[in-house]
Amino acid sequence: MAQVIDLHTHSTASDGIYTPKQLLQHAKEADISVLALTDHDSTDGIVEAAQAAQALGIDFIPGIEVNTDTHGGEVHVLGYFLEYERPAFQAILKVLRDARERRGQRMVELLNEQGITIHWERVREIAQGAVGRPHVAKALLEAGYVQTIGEAFDKYIGTNGPAYVPRYKLSPEDAVRLIASANGLPVIAHPVNLPGLSELRNWLPGLCAAGLVGLETYYGPYTKADEQTLLTLAHEYHLIPTGGTDFHGPGIHPTPLGGRFVPYAAVEQLKAAAAQRCGKTPPAFVLPPPVAEK
Numbered sequence: 001m002a003q004v005i006d007l008h009t010h011s012t013a014s015d016g017i018y019t020p021k022q023l024l025q026h027a028k029e030a031d032i033s034v035l036a037l038t039d040h041d042s043t044d045g046i047v048e049a050a051q052a053a054q055a056l057g058i059d060f061i062p063g064i065e066v067n068t069d070t071h072g073g074e075v076h077v078l079g080y081f082l083e084y085e086r087p088a089f090q091a092i093l094k095v096l097r098d099a100r101e102r103r104g105q106r107m108v109e110l111l112n113e114q115g116i117t118i119h120w121e122r123v124r125e126i127a128q129g130a131v132g133r134p135h136v137a138k139a140l141l142e143a144g145y146v147q148t149i150g151e152a153f154d155k156y157i158g159t160n161g162p163a164y165v166p167r168y169k170l171s172p173e174d175a176v177r178l179i180a181s182a183n184g185l186p187v188i189a190h191p192v193n194l195p196g197l198s199e200l201r202n203w204l205p206g207l208c209a210a211g212l213v214g215l216e217t218y219y220g221p222y223t224k225a226d227e228q229t230l231l232t233l234a235h236e237y238h239l240i241p242t243g244g245t246d247f248h249g250p251g252i253h254p255t256p257l258g259g260r261f262v263p264y265a266a267v268e269q270l271k272a273a274a275a276q277r278c279g280k281t282p283p284a285f286v287l288p289p290p291v292a293e294k
C-alpha cells in the first residue's frame with residue numbers, strides 16, 4: 001500500500017487550529033508516515049512537532065511557509081529541511097513578524113501622540129485577525145475623525161501621512177533566498193491559486209536562478225489537469241514536484257489531513273537535495289529595507 005504523505009500543514013505556531021503535538025496525533029490517526037510542518041513565517045512549532053513525531057514513529061520534515069507580496073497579490077514559498085536554528089535566519093523571521101504584528105499598533109501610537117484618540121483594542125476588534133491599515137482607517141471613521149476611509153489614508157495613514165509606518169515586503173525571490181540562507185529547500189506553494197500559472201511562467205526563470213528547487217504539484221483540491229500542467233512545468237525547470245493538503249484544522253480547507261496523494265518520490269528527492277546542502281555554508285541573505293506603499 002502506498003504511504004500517506006503530507007508536506008503542507010499548519011499548527012497553532014501560525015494560523016492552524018491544532019498544537020504541533022495534536023497535529024501529529026491526528027497525523028497518526030490518518031496513517032501518515034511522512035509529515036512536514038509548514039507554519040507561516042514561523043518555525044516555533046518544529047521542536048514540539050519533531051518530538052511528537054519521534055514518539056509516534058512518523059518521519060518528520062521541518063518546514064516553513066513564507067508569505068510574500070507581488071503586484072499580482074500574495075505568493076507563498078514553502079521551505080523544507082531548514083537549519084532553522086541559525087540565528088541570522090531567526091532574526092529575520094522575527095523582524096518580519098514584528099513588522100506585521102506591531103505595525104498597526106505603532107500607527108495607533110503615532111495617532112495618539114498627535115491627539116487623536118483611537119484605541120488599539122478597538123482596531124484589533126475591527127480586524128479580527130492580522131491588523132492592516134484599513135482597520136485603523138475604520139477606527140478613525142468610527143471615532144468621527146474622518147468622513148471616509150479614503151480621507152483616513154489621505155490625512156493620516158497614507159504613505160505621506162503623519163501616522164504612516166512602512167512595512168516589509170518580501171518578493172518571492174527574497175523568500176527563496178531567505179529559505180536558502182538556512183540551507184532549506186524552497187518550493188512554490190499552491191501555484192495555480194497564487195500566483196496563478198501565467199505569472200508563475202514569467203517568474204520561474206528568476207526564481208530558479210535564486211535557488212528554487214520545487215513546485216507544489218499534488219495540492220489539496222487540484223485537479224488531474226492542474227497536476228499535469230504543474231508536472232510538465234516542474235520537469236521543464238528541473239524542479240521537485242511536492243504536495244500536501246495545506247491542513248489548518250478540520251473543515252477549514254476541503255482536503256482532510258493526509259487526504260491528497262503525494263508520491264514517495266517527492267520525499268526521496270527532497271531528502272537527496274537536502275543531503276547535498278547539509279553542513280555547507282549557505283548563502284547569506286540581507287533583508288531589503290521596508291518599502292513605502294501607495
Ligand SMILES: [Zn+2]
Binds near residue numbers: 065189190
Ligand atoms: Zn499558502
Ligand SMILES: [Zn+2]
Binds near residue numbers: 010038246
Ligand atoms: Zn499553507
